[in-house]
Amino acid sequence: MDRPAATLIAALLALLAASSLVWMFQGIGGGNRAFILQLRGTKLAGLVVVGAAVGIATVLFQTVAANRVLTPSIMGFDALYVLLQTGLVASLGVAGFAALPNAARFLASVAAMSLLAAMLFGTLVGRGAKDIPRTILTGVILGVLFRSLSTFLARIMDPNAFAVVQSVSFASFGSIDAALLPVAGGIAALCMAGAMWLAPRLDVVALGREAAVSLGLRFDRLVLVTLGLVGMLVSVSTALVGPVAFFGLLVAGLAHGLAPSARHAVLLPAAGLIGAVVLVAGQTLFERLMGQAATLSVVVEFAGGLFFLFLLLKGRVR
Amino acid sequence: MNARPLAAGLALALLVLASLGTGAARIDLAAGGGWTTLVLMESRLPRTLAVLLTGAALAVAGTVIQSLVRNRFVGPDTAGTGESAALGLLGITLLAPAAPIWIKMVAASLAAMAGTALFLAIVRRLPVREVMLVPIAGLVLSGIIGSVVTWIAWEADLLQFVGTWLGSGEFSGVIAGRYELLWIAGAAAGLAWFAADRFAILSLGDGVAIGLGLSTRGVMRLGMVVVSVVSALVVTTVGMIPFVGLVVPNIVARIMGDNLRASIPVVAAGGAGLLLACDLLGRIVRHPYEIPVGTILGIAGSVIFLWLLYRPVSHG
Amino acid sequence: MIRINGLTHRIGATPILHDIDLTLPRGKLIALIGPNGAGKSTLLRLVARLEPLQAGRIEIDGLDLATTGTERLALAMAVMGQQTHVASRLRVAELVGFGRWPHHHGRPRAADREAVEQALDAFGLTPLRHRFLDEISGGQAQRAHLAMTFAQGTDWLLLDEPLNNLDMAHSRTLMARLADLVGARGRSVLTVVHEVNYAAAWADHIIAMKDGRIVAEGAPETVLTEPVLSALYDTPIEVSRHDDRPLVLHHHWHDQLGSPFPKPSDDTLRVLH
Ligand SMILES: Nc1ncnc2c1ncn2[C@@H]1O[C@H](COP(=O)(O)OP(=O)(O)OP(=O)(O)O)[C@@H](O)[C@H]1O
Ligand SMILES: [Mg+2]
Numbered sequence: 029m030d031r032p033a034a035t036l037i038a039a040l041l042a043l044l045a046a047s048s049l050v051w052m053f054q055g056i057g058g059g060n061r062a063f064i065l066q067l068r069g070t071k072l073a074g075l076v077v078v079g080a081a082v083g084i085a086t087v088l089f090q091t092v093a094a095n096r097v098l099t100p101s102i103m104g105f106d107a108l109y110v111l112l113q114t115g116l117v118a119s120l121g122v123a124g125f126a127a128l129p130n131a132a133r134f135l136a137s138v139a140a141m142s143l144l145a146a147m148l149f150g151t152l153v154g155r156g157a158k159d160i161p162r163t164i165l166t167g168v169i170l171g172v173l174f175r176s177l178s179t180f181l182a183r184i185m186d187p188n189a190f191a192v193v194q195s196v197s198f199a200s201f202g203s204i205d206a207a208l209l210p211v212a213g214g215i216a217a218l219c220m221a222g223a224m225w226l227a228p229r230l231d232v233v234a235l236g237r238e239a240a241v242s243l244g245l246r247f248d249r250l251v252l253v254t255l256g257l258v259g260m261l262v263s264v265s266t267a268l269v270g271p272v273a274f275f276g277l278l279v280a281g282l283a284h285g286l287a288p289s290a291r292h293a294v295l296l297p298a299a300g301l302i303g304a305v306v307l308v309a310g311q312t313l314f315e316r317l318m319g320q321a322a323t324l325s326v327v328v329e330f331a332g333g334l335f336f337l338f339l340l341l342k343g344r345v346r
Numbered sequence: 347m348n349a350r351p352l353a354a355g356l357a358l359a360l361l362v363l364a365s366l367g368t369g370a371a372r373i374d375l376a377a378g379g380g381w382t383t384l385v386l387m388e389s390r391l392p393r394t395l396a397v398l399l400t401g402a403a404l405a406v407a408g409t410v411i412q413s414l415v416r417n418r419f420v421g422p423d424t425a426g427t428g429e430s431a432a433l434g435l436l437g438i439t440l441l442a443p444a445a446p447i448w449i450k451m452v453a454a455s456l457a458a459m460a461g462t463a464l465f466l467a468i469v470r471r472l473p474v475r476e477v478m479l480v481p482i483a484g485l486v487l488s489g490i491i492g493s494v495v496t497w498i499a500w501e502a503d504l505l506q507f508v509g510t511w512l513g514s515g516e517f518s519g520v521i522a523g524r525y526e527l528l529w530i531a532g533a534a535a536g537l538a539w540f541a542a543d544r545f546a547i548l549s550l551g552d553g554v555a556i557g558l559g560l561s562t563r564g565v566m567r568l569g570m571v572v573v574s575v576v577s578a579l580v581v582t583t584v585g586m587i588p589f590v591g592l593v594v595p596n597i598v599a600r601i602m603g604d605n606l607r608a609s610i611p612v613v614a615a616g617g618a619g620l621l622l623a624c625d626l627l628g629r630i631v632r633h634p635y636e637i638p639v640g641t642i643l644g645i646a647g648s649v650i651f652l653w654l655l656y657r658p659v660s661h662g
Numbered sequence: 663m664i665r666i667n668g669l670t671h672r673i674g675a676t677p678i679l680h681d682i683d684l685t686l687p688r689g690k691l692i693a694l695i696g697p698n699g700a701g702k703s704t705l706l707r708l709v710a711r712l713e714p715l716q717a718g719r720i721e722i723d724g725l726d727l728a729t730t731g732t733e734r735l736a737l738a739m740a741v742m743g744q745q746t747h748v749a750s751r752l753r754v755a756e757l758v759g760f761g762r763w764p765h766h767h768g769r770p771r772a773a774d775r776e777a778v779e780q781a782l783d784a785f786g787l788t789p790l791r792h793r794f795l796d797e798i799s800g801g802q803a804q805r806a807h808l809a810m811t812f813a814q815g816t817d818w819l820l821l822d823e824p825l826n827n828l829d830m831a832h833s834r835t836l837m838a839r840l841a842d843l844v845g846a847r848g849r850s851v852l853t854v855v856h857e858v859n860y861a862a863a864w865a866d867h868i869i870a871m872k873d874g875r876i877v878a879e880g881a882p883e884t885v886l887t888e889p890v891l892s893a894l895y896d897t898p899i900e901v902s903r904h905d906d907r908p909l910v911l912h913h914h915w916h917d918q919l920g921s922p923f924p925k926p927s928d929d930t931l932r933v934l935h
Binding site for chain 1: 478479485487493494496637638642645647652
């Protein structure tokens, strides 16, 4: 890694460390230190995992789709995850679902999600989608379809199961599912390692399908593998905090803007770190300094949405 | 050509009858009696009317907004209009909780109008040839305004309250006395029919419209009033109803074209029929429980919309 | 009569029209010619009140453009823009019918229906009247838009490149119809034309524009001359005469011509051959 890139990564690491320290130790009182630290530690880990997963998933997806305004969320990935979850509940019943060990249930959804995402979105974006706006619109509509199907399934099987679906349908950085954290973190780490391993080939993918194929890359297979990774990363973040539509766009935009090179070996870690920093620093700001635990998701969505509109008006969507 | 309207009218009439006969309470339409009359007049009839009015008004509002932005892929529910109405209602509820209902409706409509105006301003600045960007901009704008509404509601502890507007719409709560505002939405749609030629000319382009001596601004404003009033009243009485305003005008235009004077009544009937069919389905599928019509439409509507997106286009 | 005084127009900071003074006589077929980007469409759009006036004054048959209501103006002039594509799914007859809107505002009378029939007939559209605009050819759609402008029945017709997409026969028919409107019914036509020989054959009056200025104006004989045209289009042009009218010869062997584009270098030519 060259000088400027190393500097960026180091600076991001320092930022992350600093905001984590503030998060852990700000205003900590005398009593019950250990308990509070443990609580905060869990949440910190969750935020870092989610931020990194969303950031990396978005960069991966944008590379494969050859477009800077697409994100897995905009394309309905997280809605697909929620639908899968509901489908599992529907086929196993609420009781059966609850009886499954957390980790097993999660692993099953992640595996299914990864497969489905690769199959469904591979055809949609894999060929270097020519009509990008139409592709986006398709994704958005698929999202609506998946969400409605989830609700429908939930209502059909048991009006009470509806609550289960509702709880995974809204983003909240305040309440992270601690029980899932070890498995989710493990999967995310594996995916990130895989992405880093693919990094040199992704640089070639970024040249476009034709160039990549003539350089001897097995393009279509690589696209499927990458989409599978994206599916897993999205599952992780959705399972932990729920769907976040525009956050990834913001992170990937920042990563592309800040990184001194377009090489994925730099881009991917930068995006992961930026995502983590934004979430940790943001949550510290909102929960500790402003006393509003739930507003980060709204603010992030708001800012991301505005950023997207800005890109639209600048004519960058193409 | 003559048999078709007849068949369509018959189908709509059958749907209405089915709607009057379906519900949680058991009644015998043939036998009659006090209980039956009560259920009919207090619950079934108001509900059926509410569905018909909402479907018709939304579909017409869809036609209107599509001719304002000259784009087939937008509807009143994808232009930020509904979310803006919720924002306005939320605002007035916080500022003047005791205000009479009509003031609240005016506030909601005004806010919806501002949101629609914002959408139109954004659309004007988009690259002209990119047809698909318009609905995307609308969806993103809806998302942004929606997140503001959620945030304010969270702060003011009114999330429950707001949920009924932004969630998927349903008619199960409609009884006599709770839906009558929808007549105003119906009247707004009627107004659109009255001005149908103007909207048709506007959709030919500013140049043609001005050349024919039309005040484009005036027509724009009229259209915004129609769309905003319809969306505001629908959102506040029954919640978000997706896709009706999007797919019905598309299908009607495919069959009979854009001569709005002739097509608006068909659009209205189509919207009413589609919504009533979905509402009925929602009542039947898991009787005696109900599935919100918004959910049913979310499935049916998105499938139709995807078909519209990918059907082979006639060259033009 | 259309009077234009001190008309200046800019888009952003770029000046497009420079202080134009022009009087367009009534009862004539007036052709507006000039190279791409000369400002012809801009001038036409300003007269047609499709662009807001920035500086200057325009008067049409005594009506001041700045103060007259747009509905009144629609009875005085009909406009057809350079881009005629519409996204609306209308039938040919419905489109032409909207040309009568300024007269009936939604309640067509027998006279309006009659005018629509005549316009359809004049452009050979009667067999296509029930077809949708997106299901006919480009030239047929162009004729539908022209028919709509004709149906409006105004004293002035402003047309921006009406010959676009039209084949040779329909081009000639259109010019003949315009000449007939002018000659037999005393109407007035201002039309942008690129094919100068149509102007030479049919126009009574020609205005030549370049870089936002009027560079020549007058009868075809005075404007369509070798020096004027060669300077106007920056390329040598030969003018002969036919039937007592100028005939512009510009389909020469291209090697003899200076072209508005930089001449390809010998290397490029070698590659091309
Ligand atoms: N929207 C715009 N923004 C900036 N410049 C413009 C715009 N529209 C036109 N222009 C410029 O104004 C000048 C005049 O344009 P205009 O359309 O009037 O030309 P024209 O004579 O009709 O050309 P053509 O024969 O190609 O139709 C051109 O130099 C053009 O580049
Ligand atoms: Mg022009």
